[in-house]
Amino acid sequence: MKINRIFLSLAACVLTAGAAVVFTGCGEVKRGEYTKGTAAVFCDDGFKNILDEEIQAFEFSYKDAHILPFYTSEQACIDSLLADKCQSIIITRDFTKEERAHCKSVNKRIVRSNCIAVDAVAMIVNKDNPVSALSMDEIGKILRGELTHWNQLAGNDTTAIKVVFDAEGSSTVSYMRDRFLPAGKKITDFIKPYAQQSNADVFDVVKKDPDALGIISVSWLGNDLSVAQNVPMEQRMKDYANENDSINTDLTEEVNIIKVSNPTADNDFSPVAYKPYQLYINSGEYPLFRKVWMISTASNSTVLHSFYTFVTGFVGQKIIIKSGIMPYHVNSRVVELVK
Secondary structure, eight states: OEEEEEEEEEOSSOOOBTSOOOOGGGGOOOTTSSOOEEEEEEEEGGGHHHHHHHHHHHHHHOTTEEEEEEEEOHHHHHHHHHTTSOSEEEESSOOOHHHHHHHHHTSOOOOEEEEEEEEEEEEEEOTTOOOOEEEHHHHHHHHTTSOOBGGGTSSSOOSBOEEEESSTTOHHHHHHHHHHSOTTOOGGGTOOOEEOSSHHHHHHHHHHOTTEEEEEEGGGTBHHHHHHTTSOHHHHHHHHTOSSEEEOOOBOSSSEEOEEEOOOGGGTTOOOEEOOOHHHHHHTOSOOEEEEEEEEOOOTTSHHHHHHHHHTSHHHHHHHHHTTSEESSEEEEEEEEEO
């Protein structure tokens, strides 16, 4: 059996978008330089697994530095930064010119932003659900209330499709709304989704309920990062420092991950459906992808800016690879290996 494997090589230096900043040491923080103290980062819940590992690696490297994560909705992250209640957030869009101007004029802070990853939104179902693939058109019809029961897709199950999201205001809800609904409309204008408190809750609901269709960040589905967390941090850091690596991240088998097709003129209306593996996120063949941004207003002489530099540097990007999504600054080539 031939297995596609993606070989990844991180860019030598990470460039900051939206600000003319050059980091010394290609994203490395000089030991002892602004790595003492405590700071907070607000993050969309969809990226909790990634940020937890980034913090552990950073604090392992810099013993006197402490990062406190706050996991909330994407909108709450944005509101907190605009209100100067925090100085660093992780969300799925860059700041606008108006938001940057607000931070500069009202908060007296300069916004730095960097695209750190390309994430995918995954559709998951219970192991007993026979549905294995959906087209973009079918997903849109589900969210608009035009497809309401499982037997309209596959099998004989006449029960209603229970669409399960994380919290209202999350990046996942915003992405699916903007991708599939008319401008100005909300998902609740068409269906009554089952809102949870977190991506972890969505995962748990789908594991238990055969009628649930979970919509979740794919970074919650990768096995490699969870397996890595059972390895001592010293060994993990050696792995993260490896400049030559091949990645074929396994996705969880606790739920079924739906393949998604997107027949368009650009792909000759191909009906082939893809799972959200890194290979297909990288190629764009898996259509439900989005960028992840780290945005900071912290000044250079702070531990928070050092953490920003760490996440956007080599080791920080390598951790993102392990999560099952794509680091933004990456060169790749795909080969076929015989397993």
